[in-house]
Amino acid sequence: MSSSFSLVHERYVMRLRKKLQFEERKQANQKRVLSDSESVRWLNHAVEKIWPICMEQIASQKILRPIIPWFLDKYRPWTAKEALIQHLYLGRNPPLLTDIRVLRQSTGDDHLVLELGMNFLTADDMSAILAVKLRKRLGFGMWTKLHLTGMHVEGKVLIGVKFLRRWPFLGRLRVCFAEPPYFQMNVKPIFTHGVDVTVLPGIAGWLDKLLSIAFEQTLVEPNMLVVDMEKFVSPQSGENWFFVDEKEPVAHALVEVVEASDVKPSDLNG
Secondary structure (H helix, E strand, O other): HHHHHHHHHHHHHHHHHHHHHHHHHHHHHHHHHOOOOEOOHHHHHHHHHHHHHHHHHHHHHHHHHHHHHHHHHHHOOOOOEEHHHHEEEEEOOOOEEEEEEEEEOOOOOOOOEEEEEEEEEEOOOOOEEEEEEOOOOHHHEEEEEEEEEEEEEEEEEEEEEEOOOOOOEEEEEEEEEEOOOOEEEEEEEEEEOOOOHOOOOOOOOHHHHHHHHHHHHOEOOOOOEEEEOOOHOOOHHHOEEEEEEEEOOOOOOOOOOOOOOOOOOOOOOO
């Protein structure tokens, strides 16, 4: 009888101790400042394992390949009639997350807003091939190719999440940079004969300008990339699952050049 009572007492004490420990940890976590950044070493380790299996393919083929043509078409120079991405491989190195934190304030109707520090330096096997068709009056309508390698992106990324009560439970993602990020990429022509396309008017600085606009303006807060997750997970619908929400400028600056001499155009795109 006494042994049974002792066993019941021990179980009761253990349950009470566990409950008190839970409450102590809960209160300690609630007292922490929500804006504090969390270590994400465990997440980087998980991404490193998953990246070569499926994440790289999802990022390059399912996400970036449909999005890149929008920028190519919107910012295509006058010397190019058409531009398209023929090949894209982000390499064996995954993006590195430096920190992550939750933001209390939302700029819209997002249920959750995360700020992630990202540093993405691709390995030497990263490769992208961009095909450009020149206009007939300039390049006789010929196609040429550019090889993009060595991409480096570093900055703070904001991700706004809106949830649903039904599948896929994520209704919308809004992604942008909190401030203009650092961006660098190597661009080399691919040609065995003929002219080097990078020296043609408008082509030389086109990619630099395109990437600069994309990363330093179009995708910087308050502008953002909006993803409809319901359409994204239902490719058979055929609908466009993303759009770029570009805000109107809050002001315009009028610059008047009073006097100038020996001025040379830096960008022949105009």
